[in-house]
Amino acid sequence: MATRLGGGAEFDRIRAIVKALGPRGSLLGNDVVLLPLGGEYLALSTDVSVEGVHFRRAWLDLEEIGWRAAAGALSDLAAVGARVLGVLGALTVPPETSGDAIARVMRGVDAAAGSVGGQLLGGDLSRGEAMSLAITVVGVTSQVMTRSGAKPGDGLWVTGELGGARAALTAWTAGRAPDSHARSRFARPEPRLAAGAWLVEHGATAMLDLSDGLGGDAGHLAAASGVALSIVLEQLPLDPAVPAEAELLGETAAEFAARGGEDYELLVAMPAGFEGTEQFRLTRIGMVSAGAGVALTLAGRPLTLRGYDHFA
Amino acid sequence: MATRLGGGAEFDRIRAIVKALGPRGSLLGNDVVLLPLGGEYLALSTDVSVEGVHFRRAWLDLEEIGWRAAAGALSDLAAVGARVLGVLGALTVPPETSGDAIARVMRGVDAAAGSVGGQLLGGDLSRGEAMSLAITVVGVTSQVMTRSGAKPGDGLWVTGELGGARAALTAWTAGRAPDSHARSRFARPEPRLAAGAWLVEHGATAMLDLSDGLGGDAGHLAAASGVALSIVLEQLPLDPAVPAEAELLGETAAEFAARGGEDYELLVAMPAGFEGTEQFRLTRIGMVSAGAGVALTLAGRPLTLRGYDHFA
Numbered sequence: 089m090a091t092r093l094g095g096g097a098e099f100d101r102i103r104a105i106v107k108a109l110g111p112r113g114s115l116l117g118n119d120v121v122l123l124p125l126g127g128e129y130l131a132l133s134t135d136v137s138v139e140g141v142h143f144r145r146a147w148l149d150l151e152e153i154g155w156r157a158a159a160g161a162l163s164d165l166a167a168v169g170a171r172v173l174g175v176l177g178a179l180t181v182p183p184e185t186s187g188d189a190i191a192r193v194m195r196g197v198d199a200a201a202g203s204v205g206g207q208l209l210g211g212d213l214s215r216g217e218a219m220s221l222a223i224t225v226v227g228v229t230s231q232v233m234t235r236s237g238a239k240p241g242d243g244l245w246v247t248g249e250l251g252g253a254r255a256a257l258t259a260w261t262a263g264r265a266p267d268s269h270a271r272s273r274f275a276r277p278e279p280r281l282a283a284g285a286w287l288v289e290h291g292a293t294a295m296l297d298l299s300d301g302l303g304g305d306a307g308h309l310a311a312a313s314g315v316a317l318s319i320v321l322e323q324l325p326l327d328p329a330v331p332a333e334a335e336l337l338g339e340t341a342a343e344f345a346a347r348g349g350e351d352y353e354l355l356v357a358m359p360a361g362f363e364g365t366e367q368f369r370l371t372r373i374g375m376v377s378a379g380a381g382v383a384l385t386l387a388g389r390p391l392t393l394r395g396y397d398h399f400a
Numbered sequence: 401m402a403t404r405l406g407g408g409a410e411f412d413r414i415r416a417i418v419k420a421l422g423p424r425g426s427l428l429g430n431d432v433v434l435l436p437l438g439g440e441y442l443a444l445s446t447d448v449s450v451e452g453v454h455f456r457r458a459w460l461d462l463e464e465i466g467w468r469a470a471a472g473a474l475s476d477l478a479a480v481g482a483r484v485l486g487v488l489g490a491l492t493v494p495p496e497t498s499g500d501a502i503a504r505v506m507r508g509v510d511a512a513a514g515s516v517g518g519q520l521l522g523g524d525l526s527r528g529e530a531m532s533l534a535i536t537v538v539g540v541t542s543q544v545m546t547r548s549g550a551k552p553g554d555g556l557w558v559t560g561e562l563g564g565a566r567a568a569l570t571a572w573t574a575g576r577a578p579d580s581h582a583r584s585r586f587a588r589p590e591p592r593l594a595a596g597a598w599l600v601e602h603g604a605t606a607m608l609d610l611s612d613g614l615g616g617d618a619g620h621l622a623a624a625s626g627v628a629l630s631i632v633l634e635q636l637p638l639d640p641a642v643p644a645e646a647e648l649l650g651e652t653a654a655e656f657a658a659r660g661g662e663d664y665e666l667l668v669a670m671p672a673g674f675e676g677t678e679q680f681r682l683t684r685i686g687m688v689s690a691g692a693g694v695a696l697t698l699a700g701r702p703l704t705l706r707g708y709d710h711f712a
Contacts, residue, residue, distance in 0.1 A: 121522040123485055125540070126438035132521060134488040134536055138528040173435055176446040178534040209444060210433040212534075216450040222490040222524075222534030224446055228437070 119164045119296075122232055131227040133164035139219040147260050150189055152275040154196025154221065160299065161223040162204055162279035163352040167297040168234075169288030170227030172206035172281060177223055180216035193221065204281040231288055238294035238313035238357035242376040245362075247283045247354045248369050250302060251334075251341070252327030254348025258337065270329035277352040283368045287356050290365075295356040301349040303393035306382045309355060316379030321346060321386040325371040342386055347393050431476040431608075434544055443539040445476035451531040459572050462501055464587040466508025466533065472611065473535040474516055474591035475664040479609040480546075481600030482539030484518035484593060489535055492528035505533065516593040543600055550606035550625035550669035554688040557674075559595045559666045560681050562614060563646075563653070564639030566660025571645065582641035589664040595680045599668050602677070607668040613661035615705035618694045621667060628691030633658060633698040637683040654698055659705050 122129040137143055137157040148156065158175055165172055177197045181190060190213065198208035206225075238244075252273030259266035266274070280297070287295060294313050298305050302319070310317045321342035334344035357376050364370055384391045434441040449455060449469040460468065470487055477484055489509045493502060502525065510520035518537075550556075564585030571578035578586070592609070599607060606625050610617050614631070622629045633654035646656035669688050676682055696703045 119522075121486070121488070123521065123538075125485070126440070128438070130442070130485070130538070132486075132488060132536075132538060134490045134522065134524050134534065136490040136492055136524050136526040136534060138492055138526050141527055173437070173442070174433070174444075176433070176444055176536055178446045178448040178536075180448055180450055180532060209435065210431075210446065212447050214448040214450050214532075215453055216532060217529050220492060220526075220528060220532065222446065222448060222536075224444075224488055224490075224534075224536040226435075226442070226444060226538070 120168050122168065122229070128228050128230050129232060131165055131168050131170035131229050132224065133161055134222060134224040135161040135164070136220060136222045145219070148275050150192035151196035151199065153219070154193040155200040155276050156274070157221040157223050158197040158200035158225075159277045159279045159352060160350070161225040162200060162206070162281065163277070163297040163299065165225050165227040166280040166284035167295050167354060168229055169231065169284045169292070169295070170229035171285060172201065172204050173226045173228055174206050174209035175201040175223060175225050176210050177208060177221060178212040178214070180214045180218075180220045182217060182219065183215045185219070197221075197223065200279070204279055229288075233288050233292065233295055234312070235294050235296045235309045236312040238309060238315050238376045240315060240376055240378045241360045242293055242357040243360065243362055243372050244317055244319065244374040244376060245356050245358055245364075245370050245372050246298070246302070246325065247280050247356075248351065249325045249327045250298070250351050250353060251330035251345030251348040253277065253350040254344065255327060255329040255333040258333050262336070267329035270327055270333075273327060273351065277350065279352060280354050283370070284354055286365070286367055287354065287358070291359050291362065293357045293359060295354055298351050298353045298355055299349060302346045302355065303382075303384070304349075305355055309357070310380065310382050313357070313376070314380070316377045316381055316383065317374060318377065318383045318385070319374035321384055321391065323371060323373045325369065340386060343391065343393065346384065432480050432482075434480065434541070440540050440542050441544060443477055443480050443482035443541050444536065445473055446534060446536040447473040447476070448532060448534045457531070460587050462504035463508035463511065465531070466505040467512040467588050468586070469533045469535050470509040470512035470537075471589045471591045471664060472662070473537040474512060474518070474593065475589070475609040475611065477537050477539040478592040478596035479607050479666060480541055481543065481596045481604070481607070482541035483597060484513065484516050485538045485540055486518050486521035487513040487535060487537050488522050489520060489533060490524040490526070492526045492530075492532045494529060494531065495527045497531070509533075509535065512591070516591055541600075545600050545604065545607055546624070547606050547608045547621045548624040550621060550627050550688045552627060552688055552690045553672045554605055554669040555672065555674055555684050556629055556631065556686040556688060557668050557670055557676075557682050557684050558610070558614070558637065559592050560663065561637045561639045562610070562663050562665060563642035563657030563660040565589065565662040566656065567639055567641035567645040570649065574648070579641035579644075582639055582645075585639060585663065589662065591664060592666050595682070596666055598677070598679055599666065599670070603671050603674065605669045605671060607666055610663050610665045610667055611661060614658045614667065615696070616661075617667055621669070622692065622694050625669070625688070626692070628689045628693055628695065629686055630689065630695045630697070631686035633696055633703065635683060635685045637681065652698060655703065655705065658696065
């Protein structure tokens, strides 16, 4: 959802902003801002979802548009192990939009916030040509968790299952109705606030949420931490809809999942001795070593992924 | 900038949202959310500015677009006497927008935040058809200041001067170059953070910022406080450009200023004994009494104002 520091034109634009702002700009480029306040840190993040860019009205109902936008921003809080205080939603809608439609979108925002112990606190409403929803999430954390602390020897883990959102997207794009579980992964992603907080408590050294896809986001973690990551693609936890959709595209299931964005699962580096948990689904998919970059292997052979792009 | 609970379709829409959300919705409809945190209150507000609705590219340069959007949101913090912690900016731009243009908008946001001791903390970037900018401001305050505490006997005061933004707008709309002072009131409004904090410290009973214009916003304060306000229009502090623009429209200068929105000055009720200050410009314009509604007088005669609408 948020513009991550991936490749391409958006990356160049954000870099130009960072450069133009000078020292203050060093705070930009992170998905979450951590602000010291009264012995803790306020965690803040803002995300825009634009109709035709991040979602299509034909695919999602209005509550799902609200849920998905809020969940994408809440996922940024999960990635720093913060607990949520609340959500603000600034909605822009075409002039003919009904009050009921507006209420449905905001109800979706509130429901996503409520699913992780927060609520919709306030908002703004404006008219514009396309629907768009700017979500700001506010949380609190007692520790600074970043994507930059991974150390050689750490294990690399991921929450939940991957590829579900992309499976829904490829079905829709091909004019098919998506598998219902995959559809729900796209329409109502579950921000991993509880898992994020647990992982920080249990020694996570670096963490981020998978919004651009494992292929791209692992590179961000490696670059920020100054380490190399090796990922064994067979170990990826797959959404049940992935194999069938992957086959239609002529990709292996693991490759399909690694290229799939917007699952909003957490990618986390845990210290060497960490052996997993039964608290939530957490799968070891690789390890951290000295060096740079991300090495993916499938059946023992290196694999290069193309990056994930937004669909429109 | 924010959608206030004025009349018309937007009001009905927000009411539908509030209704649909149930008890939680009671937090919506205020411009600022106050959230208890560590013995103080976090003050949060989010505002969207949309090209063609809130600003026109032909009127403002890119830094001014950023400044104005941020200042409008920061003004919400001023109205509760909060100090600013920082600003988040989520910018949507057409695909062809240059990185330099994006940086200019964000520099304007940062400059407005910096003018009141804050800074741009983070943001998001997306593409869309029109430019739009969602600003979220985060502040802290030790007291709960609302628009609902005015009491009969209080004096009614306003900061700064009124009508400058509208004077610029009427000139632009008529195809003329606005007076430079008035233009600056529209393009770079100064959020009254210092005045707001001072007024809260000195006993303010109710306060809001004038975004819809004195005519409309005074009604909000009266309704929220359950009191009547009487305003003597001759006492309004006028922007120097007002008399000439008012004359062109066939309005009195005071009426023109009272109908002018987006000056982002503070309207505040102060206890009976309060006699003003030399710290900043503050003018007594009326008083609070038992009853309901707003009575405006000019030359001793009652006057009814039409409401202020956004220009587009």
